[in-house]
Amino acid sequence: MNRLNLHLVSDSTGETLEMIAKAALAQFDDPDVSRHFWPMVRSLQHLDRIVPDLAAHPGLVFHTLVNPETRKRLEEHCRHLGLPAVPVLDQVTAALEAQLGQEAHGRPGRQHMMDEDYFKRVEAIQYTIAHDDGIGYEEWEEADIVLVGVSRSSKTPTSIYLANRGFKTANIPLVVESPPPPALYGLRHPLIVGLTTSPERLVQIRRNRLLSLNEATETAYVDNDRVKAELQFARRMFGDNGWPVIDVTRRSIEETAAAIIRLAQERDRKPASEGGVGKPI
Structure with a gap:
C-alpha cells in the first residue's frame, strides 16, 4: 500500500x-x-x-x-x-x-472563544493539578469528580483529561498501610469513582515505571501476591462505599474518561436517593 x-x-x-x-x-x-x-x-x-x-x-x-x-x-x-x-x-x-x-x-x-466554558476549563485544570495524588483533602468537596485507586491505575492522566473537559477532579492513591483521610467518606458533592485493573497489567506498568527511574524491579511494589492484595483491598473499599468502578485494563485514557463522564451525567439525572453501584464497568 x-x-x-x-x-x-x-x-x-x-x-x-x-x-x-x-x-x-x-x-x-x-x-x-x-x-x-x-x-x-x-x-x-x-x-x-x-x-x-x-x-x-x-x-x-x-x-x-x-x-x-x-x-x-x-x-x-x-x-x-x-x-x-x-x-x-x-x-x-x-x-x-x-x-x-x-x-x-x-x-x-x-x-475557542474565551467564554464561560473556557474559564471553567481553566479553573478545572488549576484545581486538578493542585489536588493530584491525595493533596488538599480539605477542598475535595469542591471537586466534581474524585478518582480513587492503587498506584499506577491511570488516576493522574485521567484526571487531567477530565479537567480539560471542564471537570474539577481530585485523585487519591490507595495504600494498604496508609488509608485515605476520613474526609473521603463524607463527601457529598463529588462523584467518587474507583479505578481498577488486572494484576498482570499493573505489575507490567509498575515494572516499566521502575525501569524508567533506573530502580530495582524486584520489590514488593511489583510482587504479584502483593499487587493482588492491593487490588482486593481497593475493590473491598469500592464495594463497601457503593462507589462505581471502572476497569481500565483495556481502556485508553479517553475511553475511561468517557465512561466517567457518562456516570456523572447519569447521576445528575437521578434522584439524590439513588446511588452508584460497586460493580466494574
Missing part, C-alpha cells in the same frame, strides 16, 4: 480537525499516512503559501475553513492539482442548521 499524504487545513488551532482525522484513521489497520498540518490559515496569502507543498505531496485534503473566500480558493487549488478536498464539518453543520432553524455563524475559531 502506498503512503497517503493527508493535508489538514484549518483556520483555527486545528485541534478539531486532528481529532476527526485520528478517529477516522483508527478504523484502518496500520495505515501508512504522512500528515501535513496547516493551522491558522485565515488569509489568501497564507493559503497560497501552502500550495507548493500540496503539489509536492499530492494526497487527500481535509479542511475546516469557514471563510467563503479562503475556502473557495483552497477548492480551486485542489481542483487544479487534481486533489480531493473534504470539508469535514459540512454535513454536521448542515444537519444542525436544519434542526436549529438558524444559520451557522461561520467565524474561524469560534469554539
